[in-house]
Every structure is written in C-alpha cells, then in structure tokens.
Amino acid sequence: MDAIDEWQRIREQREKERLNREQLLKRSRDDEQKNEEEENANKRAKLLEERIRLATKKPEEEQVELDPDQIANIERSKMSLLQKTKKLREQEPILTEKEREEQMEKTILDVESARAPLAPVKQLASGVMFDQVDSSLIHSTRWKPPRQFASMSEMEADSLRRKYRIEVIGEKVPPPIPSFRCMRFPPPIIQALRAKHIKKPTPIQTQALPVVLCGRDLIGIAFTGSGKTLVFSLPMIMYALAEEIKMPLAKGEGPFGVIICPSRELAYQTHQVICQILSFFDQDYPKLNCMLCMGGGASSRDAQAPPTSSAYHMVVATPGRFMHLLSEKKIHLKQCKYIALDEADHLIDTGFEEDIRAIFDYLPPDKPRQTVLFSATMPEKIRRFAEQSLTRPITVNVGRAGAANLDVVQEIEYVKQEAKMVYLLQCLQKTAPPVLIFCENKSDVDDIHEYLLLKGVEVCSIHGGKTQSERLDAIDRFRDQTKDVLVATDVASKGLDFPNVQHVINYDTPREIENYVHRIGRTGRRGKTGLATTFVNNTQCSEAILMDLKHLLMEARQVVPSFMMQMGEQQEMNVGYRVGGQRSVCSYCSGPGHSIINCPKREREKNEQFRKISATDSGLGGGDY
Numbered sequence: 179m180d181a182i183d184e185w186q187r188i189r190e191q192r193e194k195e196r197l198n199r200e201q202l203l204k205r206s207r208d209d210e211q212k213n214e215e216e217e218n219a220n221k222r223a224k225l226l227e228e229r230i231r232l233a234t235k236k237p238e239e240e241q242v243e244l245d246p247d248q249i250a251n252i253e254r255s256k257m258s259l260l261q262k263t264k265k266l267r268e269q270e271p272i273l274t275e276k277e278r279e280e281q282m283e284k285t286i287l288d289v290e291s292a293r294a295p296l297a298p299v300k301q302l303a304s305g306v307m308f309d310q311v312d313s314s315l316i317h318s319t320r321w322k323p324p325r326q327f328a329s330m331s332e333m334e335a336d337s338l339r340r341k342y343r344i345e346v347i348g349e350k351v352p353p354p355i356p357s358f359r360c361m362r363f364p365p366p367i368i369q370a371l372r373a374k375h376i377k378k379p380t381p382i383q384t385q386a387l388p389v390v391l392c393g394r395d396l397i398g399i400a401f402t403g404s405g406k407t408l409v410f411s412l413p414m415i416m417y418a419l420a421e422e423i424k425m426p427l428a429k430g431e432g433p434f435g436v437i438i439c440p441s442r443e444l445a446y447q448t449h450q451v452i453c454q455i456l457s458f459f460d461q462d463y464p465k466l467n468c469m470l471c472m473g474g475g476a477s478s479r480d481a482q483a484p485p486t487s488s489a490y491h492m493v494v495a496t497p498g499r500f501m502h503l504l505s506e507k508k509i510h511l512k513q514c515k516y517i518a519l520d521e522a523d524h525l526i527d528t529g530f531e532e533d534i535r536a537i538f539d540y541l542p543p544d545k546p547r548q549t550v551l552f553s554a555t556m557p558e559k560i561r562r563f564a565e566q567s568l569t570r571p572i573t574v575n576v577g578r579a580g581a582a583n584l585d586v587v588q589e590i591e592y593v594k595q596e597a598k599m600v601y602l603l604q605c606l607q608k609t610a611p612p613v614l615i616f617c618e619n620k621s622d623v624d625d626i627h628e629y630l631l632l633k634g635v636e637v638c639s640i641h642g643g644k645t646q647s648e649r650l651d652a653i654d655r656f657r658d659q660t661k662d663v664l665v666a667t668d669v670a671s672k673g674l675d676f677p678n679v680q681h682v683i684n685y686d687t688p689r690e691i692e693n694y695v696h697r698i699g700r701t702g703r704r705g706k707t708g709l710a711t712t713f714v715n716n717t718q719c720s721e722a723i724l725m726d727l728k729h730l731l732m733e734a735r736q737v738v739p740s741f742m743m744q745m746g747e748q749q750e751m752n753v754g755y756r757v758g759g760q761r762s763v764c765s766y767c768s769g770p771g772h773s774i775i776n777c778p779k780r781e782r783e784k785n786e787q788f789r790k791i792s793a794t795d796s797g798l799g800g801g802d803y
Contacts, residue, residue: 283765283774319393319417324360327353327388342381348572352388355379361387364419366458367412373458380405386574387412390550395568397522397561398552400576401583402699406552407675410437410518411452413550415466417516418491422464427489433469433509435516437494438534440524442472442646443653444673448520449494471495471503473646497525497533504540511540515547521672522551523560523692554699555692558765585702586682586710588736590727593713598685599629605711606635609681611662616671616697617685626665626685637663640670671696677703684712687719690779691726691769722778725771733770 322328330338335353339346344354355361358371358379371377379387382400389396390413400406414435421434439445449470456466469490493500493509503509517538519525525534541547549571551564565571577584593601606613617623620641627639638652638661649669656664657676664670671693679701688694694712701708714724728742763770767779774780 279773279775286765286774319391320420321362321391321393321416323352323355323388323392324362327355327360339385342384343576344381344385345575346385346572347575348394349570351572352392352394354385355388356384361391363412363416364463366460366463367415367455370455370458374454376405376408381576382406382574383409389572389574390548391416393548395548395571396550396552397556397564397568397571397573398550399556399574400552400554402554402696403583403585403675403703404554404576405704406554407448407451407520407673410520410550410552411448411455414492414516414518415452415455418466419463421513422466422491426464427491429489431513432467432490433493433511433514435492435518436500436511436514436537437492437518437520438497438500438525438537439494439520439673440496440530441669441672442496443640443649443670444520445470445472445494445496446650446653447674452492452494466491468492468494471499471509473499473502497530497537501533501536504537511537512542514541515545516550517541517547518550518552521553522564523553523556524672526560526563555695555768557692557768583699583702583708584734585706586698586708586734588698588731588734589709589711590714590731590739590742591711592739592741593715595715595717598713599626601713602626602683602685603630603633605683606663606681608711609709611636612656612659612676612679613663613681613683614656614670614676614679614700615663615665615683615685616688617665617667618688620667622685623665623667630663630665635663636661637665639665641667642669668693668697671700674700675703676700677706679703680708682708682710684710687712687714687723687727689720689723689782690767691723691730691771692767694723694727694730720778722769722772722776726769727771729770 330353335351338354338356342354342356356379358368358376361379380400382398382404386396386398386406386409390409398406398409414437418434437445437448439448449468452468456468459466467488467490469492471493472495490509495503500509504511519534525531546569549568551568553560556564561573565573591601591605602615615626617626620643623639623641627637630637638655640649640652644652652661652664653670653674655661659678664676668688673696682698682701684694684697688697698708698710701710712727714727724742728738731738731742764772764777765774766777769777769779772778
C-alpha cells in the first residue's frame, strides 16, 4: 500500500508540474501576441500619421492648404467608433426632460399613425388622391346655403361658431346654419324631424350638416347624444333622392350611399332612423329603399341577401356581412359616391380595419366620392390617419374628443367586490326607470339579470353570447319601456340611443376610458340631464383607469372622491402631462391621465398582436358578422 500511495503522490506532482508548464507557455504566448498587436497598432498609427503628413504638407515651396472639410475628415479617420459616438452625442442639443418626453411622444405617434390611406388599391397604385378642393373630380352637390348665410363674413361665421362652441379646421368651410328649414330640406324631412320632437339642430348638426351637404369630406367629433346620426343620414337621403329624380335606378343597381357601423345593434338602429324618415315621403316623391346588411345566423344571412328584383339606394351595414355580400357579387359599389363610417375610431382601430380596406377596394378608383367619419372619441393617431385618407377634410369638433357629456352628473362610489350585488339594488332607487347597467363580463351580466329577476325587477339583458334576435328583442323592450332595467356589456355602449334613460350604472370600470365615455353617454341625451354611477375598488380597477377617470371628472367639473384626489400627485408633476401650459391627453386613446408613452391600451394591443402572431392556428377573425 505504501508503494501505491507513493506512486500516486508522484503522479499527482508530475501532473501539477505539467499544468504549470502549460500555463507558463500560454502566458508567454499571450504576452507575445499582445506585444505583436501593440507593435502592429503602433506601425499602423505611424503609417497613418505619415500619410496625413504627406497629404497635408509638401515641399515648402509647393505646400498646399486643405479646406476645413478635408481636415475634419482626416481628424475623423483617426477616431474610433466609440469616440465618434461620444462626439456626436456631445454635439446634440441638450434637451430638458419635458422636451425629451415630447420628442418621444411625437416619434411614437408618427409610427402609430403610419398607415396606408383608406382608398382602393388601384387608386393608391395610380397615385390619384383627388387632393384639389376646386377640382372637377371632387364629389360635388347642387346644394347651396341660403343667401343670408352664404353672404356671411368669416368674422360673423366665427362668432356664430363661438356661440355654439364649435371648432373647425379646414379650407373654405361652409357657414353654420342654425335652422333645418334654412338647410333646404324637403317638407317630408322637416315633418319627420318634428314627429321626433326635433325642432332645431344641435351644435354639431349646425356646422356639420352644411359641410356634408356641400359634398365635402368630414371628420365629425362630438359628445355622445349630440345627434351625429342625422348628420350622415340626412345628406345621404338627399343625395339618393337627387340621383333617383335624375335617373331612376333599374333592377340590380345601387346603392348611392353606404353607412358602416361597428355593431349589429347600431346598424339596426341607424337603419330604423332612415326608414322612419323615408316613411314620410308620399306619392309625390320617388320611392327610396334602404337595405340593412348584418349577420346573426344562417337564416338571417339568407333573409338579408338583396333581392334581385329590387334596387337599393342606400345601405346600412356591419363590415363583415357587407364584405361577404360584395365578395359574392350580390351587391356592387359602381354607383356609390358617399360612404360614412360611424364610430370611425372603433372601425379603424380594431379588427375591422381589414374589412374596411377591402370594402374600399370595391369602390371605383377613378371616380370621386365623399367620405364622412364620426365618433365621440377620436384619438390623435386616428385623426391623423383620417386626414391622410380623406380629400381635404373639414374637421368639426364640439368639445374635446373623448370628453364626457357635460349633461351627465357623474358619481364615483367605492364598493367592495363582495358587496356590489347588494348595493346595486340600493343604487337602482336613485332615479326612476329606465336604468342601464354595464358590466365588463358576460357572466356578470347573467348573474345580475338572474339576481334582479329574483328581486322582482323588470329586467332584460344583452351580451355577445346571445343570439341576434334575443339582443334586438331586449333592446326593443327596453326602448319601449316594457322593461325597466337593461343589463349589458359594452356591446350596448357605442351609439345606441335610449332617449329616456335617466341613470347609467357601471357595475365595474371598463379597461379603457373611452368605453367609460360611451357608457355614460347613454344618458343625458338631447339636452336632458342624466346620472352615471360607477363602482370602483382596489380589486377590479387598475391605477391607469382611475387616473384617467380622475382627470375626466376634473375636466367636467364633477366632484372627485377624496380617495382619488391623492392619486398620482407625483405623476401630475411629470412634464409629459403638460404641453404649452395645458393638460395634454394621450394621442393613442385620448385618456387624460397618461401620455402615449405609458398608454395601457397601446401596451395591451401590442401584446395582443404578439400573441396573435405566435398563435399559428388561433382562428381569430375581424369584423362583426
């Protein structure tokens, strides 16, 4: 054993000696390589200096002076990339934190707004964009304002706009006209408006109707319940009437105008409004037809296919269903010169955009058209995109885009998650019916519906999980006041008109502030006062939505609860929230409590895009079919 141990010890010692020799050899080689590299670097530096010396200096009698640019180039050639980068940074202007924020916001906004304009592919390829207002290619109408308004000076027109708090952007803006009769509508339309107890135009109608009647492209922004539907419906009826008188449509022809809506309920409501107006046209006027295109099951698809024996002057449609009819050649747009997008920000900024672009591809690329975009919430990125897509548009704005209706009293109440259902019953006692309750989830809608039924409340409900007939039936019963309470998801928040709703209850806060604006906009319509109650708590509400809600309340001069007053005081000092001394809003979603840099909606949509890209067989589709 001693011999073996001795042999093992000798072997380990020799192994250590071998490793030491290898380390010494490696260190020696590294030193030689380092010395060689330094020597080569010195040689290159000397060679470069020699070249510079030869380039900058000749024999004394023939010395040539270099210009500053050549000297600068030679100096730059001596610098490494790190040195060049450092020098460029030193030459950059020193920006304050506020200026850096503004620069970053502008960069992000430019990227988010960079989309191809809404136009047929053939038109984009040909480069024809109809960008001259006085060009014969621009869609024109025979409508002219009355002489008393046409002769109005710009100062007088601006004074009238200030009276109604109307802001306009654009060239050659028609004057505002505060009377339907002076807008030269035919007697049947005036009678239809009187039947709906509409005696005079709202501020948005006062300015936007003359703009659309003149044939100009329009971006209309106004708070909920301000009468935007009539602004794009009445001119389409007038245009269809004029074209039908000029040359009646034959079988299979039409339409002259199209209105695209983001939801079936909104399309159904808009179609009803148009049909009610058309019902006042007697035998002295040509018969006008308006077709409703929306999905909702195989039977409804068959029922809504346009009969070949009829001609349709106007179409109200959801994107997916209308695209389906166009692709099957059951309808065409060869004669269409008027297209309106209701809730345009929702149509452009969601999965509907592909369908909208596909619909525009069916428009004649070599013929002029009039495009009208309307919404209560129009973020800056959507407005920029719209301006690029339309022909010298006129923007008519009544109130800030995304601002709440000032006729709505907003109350924010802190309610624990487990106590919300019980407190909801108490909250219903604040006003007389009808009352509208909004929830984020379908399951909450069903739970509340069942709970209120057990308590003896006349209630109905709608959400995306119900059939189309069930949804429309619930809306009709609530609108006719057969039911006192309607419980709904955000499917009922955009555009639907319930003129008698006195109270809106937000059972939970929506993920985005624009949905909150649309929700509370179901009350306080047509100049009436409404009440909106919102339940908040730490479990369900994010800090971002509470910050937006706080600033929305402050903007509308509403009471801000004490637990919200201390929120975000440090953030409010951030320069990113103030531009030019005034509070700025997010250019992406119009939220007043944050900037585009930290917009939660933008971040969520980016994550959703990445998720869709990574899901190879997700099967997700766009468009309300």
